[in-house]
Amino acid sequence: MTKRLNILPEPGFLKLQAELSERLTRLGAEIHAEEFGALLDPLMCQVFQNGVTEAGADEGTIWLVDQAGEFLVPAYNTGPRAEQIVGKFQQPLNAGLICMVFASEQPFLENEVRASPGQSKLLDSLLQVQTTALIAVPFHFLHACRGVLSCVQLSDPARMARPAAGFRPHHLAGIQRTTSLLSQLIEHQLLSSVVGWKCC
Numbered sequence: 717m718t719k720r721l722n723i724l725p726e727p728g729f730l731k732l733q734a735e736l737s738e739r740l741t742r743l744g745a746e747i748h749a750e751e752f753g754a755l756l757d758p759l760m761c762q763v764f765q766n767g768v769t770e771a772g773a774d775e776g777t778i779w780l781v782d783q784a785g786e787f788l789v790p791a792y793n794t795g796p797r798a799e800q801i802v803g804k805f806q807q808p809l810n811a812g813l814i815c816m817v818f819a820s821e822q823p824f825l826e827n828e829v830r831a832s833p834g835q836s837k838l839l840d841s842l843l844q845v846q847t848t849a850l851i852a853v854p855f856h857f858l859h860a861c862r863g864v865l866s867c868v869q870l871s872d873p874a875r876m877a878r879p880a881a882g883f884r885p886h887h888l889a890g891i892q893r894t895t896s897l898l899s900q901l902i903e904h905q906l907l908s909s910v911v912g913w914k915c916c
Contacts, residue, residue: 739910744858749780749803752791760901761792764865767894768794771851771887773867778855779814780863782806788815788864797843805839812836814864817852821861823892824852827882829868846871849882851891857899858906865895 725733747755768776775795779788787806792798809815813834817824827849829835840847849869854861869881908914 736910740858740906741860743906743910744860744862747780747862748783749789749791752778752780753802755902755905756792757905760898763894763897763901764792765794767891768867770890771867771883772869772881773851773883773887774870776865776867777801778863778865779807779818780855781809781818785809788818791863800843801839805842807836807838812838813850814852814866817854817866818861818864821854821856823854823888824850825883825885825888826850851883851888853888853892853895855895855899857902865891865898867891 764776764778775793777790777794778792780791781787782789787808789803789806790798790801791803793802807814809818813824813826813829813832813836815836816834826832829847829850835847847868848871850866851868852864852866855863855865869883
């Protein structure tokens with residue numbers, strides 16, 4: 717039988733709790749697509765890539781809301797065209813399935829994206845691809861929804877279309893676990909930085 721480890725907060729730390737919480741909240745509000753890349757370490761990138769691969773997706777994107785609160789901007793992308801969109805493409809918050817997920821803070825799975833009237837064609841048009849299936853989940857860290865994690869299956873209109881495998885509920889659950897793990901890693905890194913604690 718495993719003995720339960722009973723850990724209580726140190727009284728001295730409790731006195732600083734409000735100040736620390738305020739500092740982290742301000743820090744979270746300052747993190748946008750431009751700053752996010754500096755937070756990602758190799759472990760975080762691998763965690764995200766593994767989640768995308770296990771879901772059977774062609775690529776995945778981490779979207780963050782911009783400073784003005786008007787767009788979602790790709791902060792990280794696992795695909796071959798990442799340089800074209802990361803920190804550059806802007807998806808208006810009033811259009812598209814990704815922004816719907818951000819607004820509702822609810823996960824979403826769609827295997828007939830082309831037939832969905834809610835899909836924005838802006839990014840597909842820019843990259844000359846066709847999104848056939850989509851998973852998108854809200855991305856929370858530091859007690860707020862700050863963006864969306866998405867992964868897609870694509871077809872290239874210039875080539876013969878391949879049958880879309882689509883996503884299943886267990887793929888969505890896997891991306892939700894990936895998102896949760898990534899959030900915890902980011903929060904740990906930010907908290908460690910704020911208190912000046914670095915792991916060896």
